[in-house]
Amino acid sequence: MTWMRWAPAMERALYDPGQGFYRRPEGPAGHFRTSVHASPRFARAVARLLLEVDEALGRPEELALVDMGAGRGELLTGVLAELPAEVLARLRPYGVEVADRPAGLPSTALWTDRPPRGVTGLLFANEWLDNVPLDAGEVDEDGVLRYV
Structure with a gap:
């Protein structure tokens, strides 16, 4: 991981070549559906x-x-299919993802493992926050905050 540091076990579980969840052949869509997979209406929106x-x-x-956490590029592909030619001519689409560039992604889409700098437009992070580990705490019955 370059721009984000995760616990080594989390990084291996998600992105280990050949075994990590996001590198498996079936991809996330083989296990669950998100708004990107459920309907083309999401890409239209x-x-x-x-x-x-x-x-x-x-x-x-x-x-x-x-597109932060671009997965297999489904959202980018869907959005590009919905845009008028005038906008496509000026558009620079980026898929930001640690996993390899997916096959079938439009050639105009840039694939990178870190967010671009100095761009003007829309940063969309629909799936990214699903995979950001964080520390969790709770207040016990005595009112003491404890790490979970």
């Missing part, structure tokens, strides 16, 4: 949001769509 952001930004010369 994100495309509409991107068009609104584009308008609010004054239609910049280059517009970025950054």
Whole structure:
């Protein structure tokens, strides 16, 4: 992991080559469905949001769509299919993911393991927060905060 540090056991469980959950051939869609997998309506909604952001930004010369935790690129692929040619001509789509670039991803999409710097557009993190480990605590019956 380059831009994010996880506990070694978590990193192995999720991204170990050939064995990590996100590197297995069936991918996450083989185990569960998320909004990205459930319907093309989600990609359409994100495309509409991107068009609104584009308008609010004054239609910049280059517009970025950054998909954090891009998985197998399903969201990027779906959003690109919904955009008008005028926007596609200015769009720079990024898939930010630790796993390898998926087959079938449109060639215009850049695949990277770290967020791009200095871009203008929409950063979308629909799936990313699912995999961010964090410390958890709770207050016990005596009112003492304890690490869980």
